[in-house]
Amino acid sequence: MAMSNKRRKILSPSRAPELVPSELVTEILLLLPVKSLTRFRAVCRDWAALLSSEEFVSLHTAKVEAGAALAPPRLLFLTPTAGYGSTSAYSCSLSGGHDTNHLFTLDEARVNFVDSTKASCRGL
Amino acid sequence: MAAATDDAGDSNEMIRVVSSDGEHFEMPEAAANLSLVLRHMIEDDCADAAGIPLAVVAAKPLAKIVDYCTKHAAKSSGLTIEEAEELKRFDAEFIEVDTDMLYDLLVAADFMGVEGLSKLAVQRTADLIKGKTPEQNRETFGIVNDFTPEEEEEICKENEWAFQITKPPSRLC
Numbered sequence: 001m002a003m004s005n006k007r008r009k010i011l012s013p014s015r016a017p018e019l020v021p022s023e024l025v026t027e028i029l030l031l032l033p034v035k036s037l038t039r040f041r042a043v044c045r046d047w048a049a050l051l052s053s054e055e056f057v058s059l060h061t062a063k064v065e066a067g068a069a070l071a072p073p074r075l076l077f078l079t080p081t082a083g084y085g086s087t088s089a090y091s092c093s094l095s096g097g098h099d100t101n102h103l104f105t106l107d108e109a110r111v112n113f114v115d116s117t118k119a120s121c122r123g124l
Numbered sequence: 125m126a127a128a129t130d131d132a133g134d135s136n137e138m139i140r141v142v143s144s145d146g147e148h149f150e151m152p153e154a155a156a157n158l159s160l161v162l163r164h165m166i167e168d169d170c171a172d173a174a175g176i177p178l179a180v181v182a183a184k185p186l187a188k189i190v191d192y193c194t195k196h197a198a199k200s201s202g203l204t205i206e207e208a209e210e211l212k213r214f215d216a217e218f219i220e221v222d223t224d225m226l227y228d229l230l231v232a233a234d235f236m237g238v239e240g241l242s243k244l245a246v247q248r249t250a251d252l253i254k255g256k257t258p259e260q261n262r263e264t265f266g267i268v269n270d271f272t273p274e275e276e277e278e279i280c281k282e283n284e285w286a287f288q289i290t291k292p293p294s295r296l297c
Binding site: 020043 | 285
C-alpha cells in the first residue's frame, strides 16, 4: 500500500491537531460559507493561497451551486441607508418570517448606481 | 456483536482487527467491507484469526469506527423512511464527540477509507470552525501565523465585513 507511509507519519503517536492531512483540511474548508473563508485568509499564507486559488474557488462554487439547487430561494434587496449616501443589501426568505439578514453595506454608493449579477464574481 | 448478523449481507463471518495499541475488535464482514482498506485486505485473504493489524488507529477511535460500520452495515439496503431517519439520528449522536476524538475519527476514517464516516466527520469539523476567528483556527489546526502584523491587518481591513462575527453567519454569505 503506497499510501501507508505518508499516512503513518501523519498518524504518529503524538496527537497534535496539526496532523490533520491537508487534503482533509481542503475538504473541510470547501463546506464553509464565503464569509468564514474570507476571514480564514488571515490564518496563514498557505490558507490564503489555497482559498484564493482558482481550483479551490471552482470547487467551492460547484458545491455552493449544488447546494443552492436544494435550498429554498431567498430574496435579495437593496435599500439606501438613512443618509441616502450608502446602500445596504439584505436577504430574506420568500415564506415570510423574521429571518432578514443584513448582508453588507456599500459605503458611498447610491442604490441607483448599484447593479447586481447573478453569476459568481470570483470574489472568494 | 450478534446484532448485525441478521441482514448484514452475504457473509456472517466475523472479521477481527487489532488497534495500534493492541486491542482486538470484531465485526461482521459486511461491516468491515465499509472500509476500503479492510475490504482490500479481506479480498487479499489477509483477514485471519490473528486479526488485521491497523498500526495507525488507536483503540478508542477504532471502537467507534467498528460501532459505526456495524450499525451501517446492518442497515445498508432497502431502508424504510423510519430506518433512514433512525440512521440519521444515530449519525448525529455518534459524531457528538470532543475535539480530540473528532480529529481521531477524521483521520482514521480517511485512512481506513470509510466514506460515510469521513463525510460525517468533515461536516462536523466544518460546523465547529465556521464561526471561529483566524486565531482560534490556528489553535485548532496547530498552524503558526506566518503573516507580519502589517499583512494580517491589511487582510482584516480589506475584508472587514467577514471579521464581524458577533451574530451567527447568515446562510447566504
